[in-house]
Amino acid sequence: MDLDYRRLYDMVRARFESDAALEAFLPQALTPEALRDKGDDRYLSAMTQRVFQAGMQHAVVDAKWPEFELAFQGFDPEAMARLGPGQIEDHMQNGRIIRDRAKLRTIPENARFILEIRQERGAGFGAFLADWPDTDTIGLWRLLAKRGARLGGRSGAGFLRLAGKDTFLLTSDVVARLKAAGVIDREPSSQRDLQAVQDAFNALRQESDRPLCQLSALMALSINPAF
Structure with a gap:
């Protein structure tokens, strides 16, 4: 799959009993x-x-x-x-x-x-x-x-x-989802690869209006349900 937010969300949502259960599981960032x-x-x-x-x-x-x-x-x-x-x-x-x-x-x-x-x-x-x-x-x-x-x-x-500052995490599961989506083809270490990751998260955030920490968690859950 590519990094389409709705497809990512639906994949993860199917693993929870309700919308509320999923929302309660997702991390929260502090306000400015x-x-x-x-x-x-x-x-x-x-x-x-x-x-x-x-x-x-x-x-x-x-x-x-x-x-x-x-x-x-x-x-x-x-x-x-x-x-x-x-x-x-x-x-x-x-x-x-x-x-x-x-x-x-x-x-x-x-x-x-x-x-x-x-x-x-x-x-x-x-x-x-x-x-x-x-x-x-x-x-x-x-x-x-x-x-x-x-x-x-x-x-x-x-x-x-x-x-409490909003951030994504490059865990092995998040990296696996980014690879599967074709954003990167290796563990991101170069500035070019990291910028590609940032661009992907920025696009998802604009599409979903969710904080980076939640998008990161959704990516991880799409690979590992036990995240």
Whole structure:
């Protein structure tokens, strides 16, 4: 099938008992106003959580997250930007968190990233995300990979999903649907392939008026009913 929205929706809808059941299953993105209202500490927390999720079972990281919040003072960016090597070593002795030195070192780096964006934009990180056009999601991924710490690859999109910013995810199921539709013929890594993916999502969004996160979920469900 090509990426016709109605055909995609009907394929997935047939696997649910009702329209309401399908809608309840689909993810929701935050509104621009809600993104603006969130404190920068919540964005640093989400960045760090995503960094720790990489290569680990997400449920393990999520279960530990209340201890991370306690250990890192609620992830206030100004305080975390001053986190030095000695303090990182102190946290390496804390058995209540996940002790990964390389990942812990991203906390002050990403705190400084958030503060730099705040200074450049004259507003919080949430306003920066709210203002970024969803039609250029891959551009936001590039910025996160370039300026953030360990936010490249799928981690940038994973952070955005945790933070509530609308984004699609390039899971294996989504990639399989894009291949089947002829949008790409390989795992998208080049800018040309990523732009083709972005264009396909933009067209579906215009056709359906659905957020990217829901379109991404519909693609995944069209391949894997257990998504």
